[in-house]
Amino acid sequence: MIEESVASLAERIGGQVVGDGSVRITGVADLRAAGPADLGFVRDARYADLVASSRAGCVLVRAPLEHPVAQIVVRDPAAAFARVAQVFHPLPQASRHDVHPTAVVDPSAELQEPVRVGAHAVIESGARIGAGTVIGSGAFVGPGVQVGEDCVLQHHVVLHEGTRLGNRVVLQACTVVGSDGFGYARDGAEWVRIPQLGGVVLGDDVELGAQCTVDRGALGDTRIGRGTKIDNMVHVGHNCVLGEDCLLAAFSALGGSTILGDRVTFGGHICTAGHIKIASDVRVGGNSGIIADIPEKGDYMGYPVLPKGRWMRAMVGIGKLAERGSPRRGAGE
Amino acid sequence: MIEESVASLAERIGGQVVGDGSVRITGVADLRAAGPADLGFVRDARYADLVASSRAGCVLVRAPLEHPVAQIVVRDPAAAFARVAQVFHPLPQASRHDVHPTAVVDPSAELQEPVRVGAHAVIESGARIGAGTVIGSGAFVGPGVQVGEDCVLQHHVVLHEGTRLGNRVVLQACTVVGSDGFGYARDGAEWVRIPQLGGVVLGDDVELGAQCTVDRGALGDTRIGRGTKIDNMVHVGHNCVLGEDCLLAAFSALGGSTILGDRVTFGGHICTAGHIKIASDVRVGGNSGIIADIPEKGDYMGYPVLPKGRWMRAMVGIGKLAERGSPRRGAGE
Amino acid sequence: MIEESVASLAERIGGQVVGDGSVRITGVADLRAAGPADLGFVRDARYADLVASSRAGCVLVRAPLEHPVAQIVVRDPAAAFARVAQVFHPLPQASRHDVHPTAVVDPSAELQEPVRVGAHAVIESGARIGAGTVIGSGAFVGPGVQVGEDCVLQHHVVLHEGTRLGNRVVLQACTVVGSDGFGYARDGAEWVRIPQLGGVVLGDDVELGAQCTVDRGALGDTRIGRGTKIDNMVHVGHNCVLGEDCLLAAFSALGGSTILGDRVTFGGHICTAGHIKIASDVRVGGNSGIIADIPEKGDYMGYPVLPKGRWMRAMVGIGKLAERGSPRRGAGE
Known part of the structure; x- marks a missing residue:
């Protein structure tokens, strides 16, 4: 199992730690399903409630949230989440011949x-x-x-x-x-x-x-x-x-x-x-x-x-053609 | 070669035998090409002539036909034909390790x-x-x-x-x-x-x-x-x-x-x-x-x-557009 | 390396040699990139300048050009070029078991x-x-x-x-x-x-x-x-x-x-x-x-x-529909 601290993950993705950087993380998850060793993310502050109700050990955020959970502040939480996920789920690689x-x-x-x-x-x-x-x-x-x-x-x-x-x-x-x-x-x-x-x-x-x-x-x-x-x-x-x-x-x-x-x-x-x-x-x-x-x-x-x-306007026009195309409007539908 | 009686096939597909249930069947075929050990089918009574001119040993029918050939009466002759075909042409299966x-x-x-x-x-x-x-x-x-x-x-x-x-x-x-x-x-x-x-x-x-x-x-x-x-x-x-x-x-x-x-x-x-x-x-x-x-x-x-x-009416409309689309109607066709 | 004379290639493709049939050819190339052992082609006389500036050892032509390079006159230079290319780049073939x-x-x-x-x-x-x-x-x-x-x-x-x-x-x-x-x-x-x-x-x-x-x-x-x-x-x-x-x-x-x-x-x-x-x-x-x-x-x-x-006229008509389809013309583009 791969395990890294919040501080170490923050360094990898060029983010800033808010809260406890020593928390140990072993995976990524959707905030709803996350446990205390999982890292999740929210796109922006509108999802603050999701953070409040989550058991995640760390959350990637665009700006610090008023919440005791360890956070890493990054420019793009979704992209940063993908990069952290790669840490725990790397592509296959040959480590020995x-x-x-x-x-x-x-x-x-x-x-x-x-x-x-x-x-x-x-x-x-x-x-x-x-x-x-x-x-x-x-x-x-x-x-x-x-x-x-x-x-x-x-x-x-x-x-x-x-x-x-x-x-x-x-x-x-x-x-x-x-x-x-x-x-x-x-x-x-x-x-x-x-x-x-x-x-x-x-x-x-x-x-x-x-x-x-x-x-x-x-x-x-x-x-x-x-x-x-x-x-x-x-x-x-x-x-x-x-x-x-x-x-x-x-x-x-x-x-x-x-x-x-x-x-x-x-x-x-x-x-x-x-x-x-x-x-x-x-x-x-x-x-x-x-x-x-x-x-x-x-x-x-x-x-x-x-x-x-x-194209979308043309499609509106074609939809109207359908209404003119036949006297038996509605038939066959 | 797989061989089954008409009666046995009828039981497999939940159909009723009309005529001689002891006829031996070894395959399925189109009624035009069928021989006396083949089973064929007709969708309904409109194809009765096809049965009359066929050499098939058994025919799947929706309702009994006035004809001496062995018949199996089923709700859906086409689906039943597929099931009988599977008897003679099963998928590959491992019978020994x-x-x-x-x-x-x-x-x-x-x-x-x-x-x-x-x-x-x-x-x-x-x-x-x-x-x-x-x-x-x-x-x-x-x-x-x-x-x-x-x-x-x-x-x-x-x-x-x-x-x-x-x-x-x-x-x-x-x-x-x-x-x-x-x-x-x-x-x-x-x-x-x-x-x-x-x-x-x-x-x-x-x-x-x-x-x-x-x-x-x-x-x-x-x-x-x-x-x-x-x-x-x-x-x-x-x-x-x-x-x-x-x-x-x-x-x-x-x-x-x-x-x-x-x-x-x-x-x-x-x-x-x-x-x-x-x-x-x-x-x-x-x-x-x-x-x-x-x-x-x-x-x-x-x-x-x-x-x-x-959609079909819209296509009629588009066809008409083609006639209005250019003064050089017919050109290029 | 496969090598053939211009005369031999001409015979394979049913063309007529103009100039020196003894020139040795070892490959095909675009006339711009061709060297003295390469064969190239021009579709017709409009490309005569391309021949004049090329170093190719042989050119496939539809009609003889006023140029000292070895030429093979064929009905269809592009198709003949494909056939000559096959001589130098044949498909894989089993020559020994x-x-x-x-x-x-x-x-x-x-x-x-x-x-x-x-x-x-x-x-x-x-x-x-x-x-x-x-x-x-x-x-x-x-x-x-x-x-x-x-x-x-x-x-x-x-x-x-x-x-x-x-x-x-x-x-x-x-x-x-x-x-x-x-x-x-x-x-x-x-x-x-x-x-x-x-x-x-x-x-x-x-x-x-x-x-x-x-x-x-x-x-x-x-x-x-x-x-x-x-x-x-x-x-x-x-x-x-x-x-x-x-x-x-x-x-x-x-x-x-x-x-x-x-x-x-x-x-x-x-x-x-x-x-x-x-x-x-x-x-x-x-x-x-x-x-x-x-x-x-x-x-x-x-x-x-x-x-x-x-169809092309219908597409013109659909393009026009786009202009009628919405009062907010131009929006979204």
């Missing part, structure tokens, strides 16, 4: 000790795995693939030749990186495969959900920038370039050569046509379809996407 | 005999597998995972720690249960991972298609109720709670904390925003996007969803 | 030498693998499955019993073929599984991306015709029949019994309801939803799909 006897590791692969390699994993010739990295059961690391330090490849992940991962990259189960891009030239009725010769580069702190696919570039590389987080079942087509700190929810499909700036956020089930360019700080609502560039930051929605306010 | 020598099974895992475990499967410490269960090649069962009786985990399924399956749960190939939910707190430009501490509970008779993902809860559990059936490539976000006997077609994506009542049906390619609540007996047509609660049962469609009749 | 010692191959499986079988792959009883085929790590080939010659099954592919592949079929990583179709009969509140008894047939030169699923038929087979190419995360439901030379982009979901003619092309994120019939040479734009047959060739788009020109 442990390669399962059923793993197949090519003698020319370079494993910087310590790494952990699960049962039936395969690591091909010339691959390089950084220290601290954990490789799940049945994962496949192709020839020459580079994996940084403290990465987590969950079970059954596939990294094809030409893939390079930064540090602290997390890939959930069954995600495939470096599959062939979807490139064909039409020749009469026939589709002629265009060999896909590029690779994939994932920056530091990139995290991909389960069952994602990131295709290798046709000539250059497909790239995902530092800190970008991607949900389950997202497809990133060949030669896409994603900026830093983007957030893409499940089922987004980025057509080939899509370019995202930094801090772009996508709701779920979004599709972009190929060769689309989207500016930094654009936010697109779920279920939208993007078939033209979005050169200005802001909120967008719809298919094809409109600025969000305009 | 058989763990492939290449499987890696932790000594602390508890396998209730008989179970079948395929080549290269991995079963971690403290996992518990019920009798009759079949685990496919390369499947991964994480630490402490509980799998009920008579389950089928197809090849390459991944069950992460914290997953609990009821009895007769069927998971098609490559489905992942218990992957980390998509939870991040924004801190300036940076996304801070929120550790996902909950599990996943799948009730009895839940069936998931291939390549699905069901994320673990952030604090509590993600839950899928008894008898719910889910098609391929469906994503269930963290903390979703699905009721009983729901039916979700391919490519549905349930955002985090979506709550479905009982008997909800979704067509394919449906997306729900997070924290949506949908009442029992709601039916949503394919390709819809749901961004607000649906508190009343009924048929819905569209993006955002409308009651189906209203 | 090589079954990894950790692979589990049933003695009754028939492997036509040479084939290559990766680590931890599983080949079940009665399966048949054609010469030249490469099977990746952890792939699963079920009982009785037939795989033709020169196929590539990437890592973790799953082929269930009842699957038959033609020659030169390429399946990217984690694709599942032959999973159970989504068939249930309703019986009161309960869904009764309809056993799925058919198989899957993939024609010669079919290529599927990563993480696809192709379900087995309910009674007959699910079929994909010769030369059809499918992107990542596409779902083909039970009893679909796809024609030849179709092209389906990522995230398309074909509901059960969808029938596509030949040369149908789908943009990404397209959904078809079940039992839809689509004529040859139909092209549907991304993000569309198809809920009725499309009996005539042409371009379509939208949800529900309209002829593309009509």
Whole structure:
């Protein structure tokens, strides 16, 4: 069990202790369920009553509350809570070198000790795995693939030749990186495969959900920038370039050569046509379809996407159309 | 080969025999293709001619037909046909204990005999597998995972720690249960991972298609109720709670904390925003996007969803808009 | 390193040499990046300046250019470039028989030498693998499955019993073929599984991306015709029949019994309801939803799909609705 004092946690997250900094904390919890060794949080003073009725040993707050409980004052209690939760629930990390006897590791692969390699994993010739990295059961690391330090490849992940991962990259189960891009030239009725010769580069702190696919570039590389987080079942087509700190929810499909700036956020089930360019700080609502560039930051929605306010007015208009669309109003409902 | 008499089949499905109950049946077939040892069905008396021209040895009917063939009278011939088909084509089941020598099974895992475990499967410490269960090649069962009786985990399924399956749960190939939910707190430009501490509970008779993902809860559990059936490539976000006997077609994506009542049906390619609540007996047509609660049962469609009749009228209106939208009517078609 | 003369390449692609046919070529490149041993291409004479400034050793052209570089004149330079690229970057192919010692191959499986079988792959009883085929790590080939010659099954592919592949079929990583179709009969509140008894047939030169699923038929087979190419995360439901030379982009979901003619092309994120019939040479734009047959060739788009020109006019109309939808025009944008 991990145990830390309130004072030590405050130092980690750059907060100020109010009250008893020597209280020992062993976990995080919702304030309603918290016990005396748990740390909780409130977004602001409106939730002071919640603190008063809680048994938590420490509370993260934006400003000190009139209450005897140990508090840590931070700019953003929700983000600080996430950081404290990581202290008690860290990602898997290799603390001692442990390669399962059923793993197949090519003698020319370079494993910087310590790494952990699960049962039936395969690591091909010339691959390089950084220290601290954990490789799940049945994962496949192709020839020459580079994996940084403290990465987590969950079970059954596939990294094809030409893939390079930064540090602290997390890939959930069954995600495939470096599959062939979807490139064909039409020749009469026939589709002629265009060999896909590029690779994939994932920056530091990139995290991909389960069952994602990131295709290798046709000539250059497909790239995902530092800190970008991607949900389950997202497809990133060949030669896409994603900026830093983007957030893409499940089922987004980025057509080939899509370019995202930094801090772009996508709701779920979004599709972009190929060769689309989207500016930094654009936010697109779920279920939208993007078939033209979005050169200005802001909120967008719809298919094809409109600025969000305009889309919502259009939806009001469509609702009214329904009332004019048929003389048998109400029928079928 | 499995062989049963008409009388015995009638007893299994609670039907009444008309004609010769001693006829031996060895399979099911479409009436047009059926032979004398096959059982077929007709929905109602309008298809009596089909029975007259068929060579089938037995026919499931809603009411007795004037025809010498052996018949079993049941309330719902289509459902009864499915039940009889299961007699002749049962799911894989472990009838004798058989763990492939290449499987890696932790000594602390508890396998209730008989179970079948395929080549290269991995079963971690403290996992518990019920009798009759079949685990496919390369499947991964994480630490402490509980799998009920008579389950089928197809090849390459991944069950992460914290997953609990009821009895007769069927998971098609490559489905992942218990992957980390998509939870991040924004801190300036940076996304801070929120550790996902909950599990996943799948009730009895839940069936998931291939390549699905069901994320673990952030604090509590993600839950899928008894008898719910889910098609391929469906994503269930963290903390979703699905009721009983729901039916979700391919490519549905349930955002985090979506709550479905009982008997909800979704067509394919449906997306729900997070924290949506949908009442029992709601039916949503394919390709819809749901961004607000649906508190009343009924048929819905569209993006955002409308009651189906209203959506259809809106579509008529949009078709008319097309005629007004441009002076160059017809161009481009 | 593969090396060929310009004359030899011209013969392969049915082109005519202009200039020095003895120039040795070892690769392909964009003309801007090409060196003296690289072959590049231009679509037509408008790009003659690009040729003049390039260091390429050979250029594919539609008509001879006034320039001393070696040229090959072909009808379609882009398609010819793809074919030449395949010469220098062929698909993996088994040139000598090589079954990894950790692979589990049933003695009754028939492997036509040479084939290559990766680590931890599983080949079940009665399966048949054609010469030249490469099977990746952890792939699963079920009982009785037939795989033709020169196929590539990437890592973790799953082929269930009842699957038959033609020659030169390429399946990217984690694709599942032959999973159970989504068939249930309703019986009161309960869904009764309809056993799925058919198989899957993939024609010669079919290529599927990563993480696809192709379900087995309910009674007959699910079929994909010769030369059809499918992107990542596409779902083909039970009893679909796809024609030849179709092209389906990522995230398309074909509901059960969808029938596509030949040369149908789908943009990404397209959904078809079940039992839809689509004529040859139909092209549907991304993000569309198809809920009725499309009996005539042409371009379509939208949800529900309209002829593309009509859909674009409807979108203009919806944009105008937005301006009428609210008195607070501009608010929220």
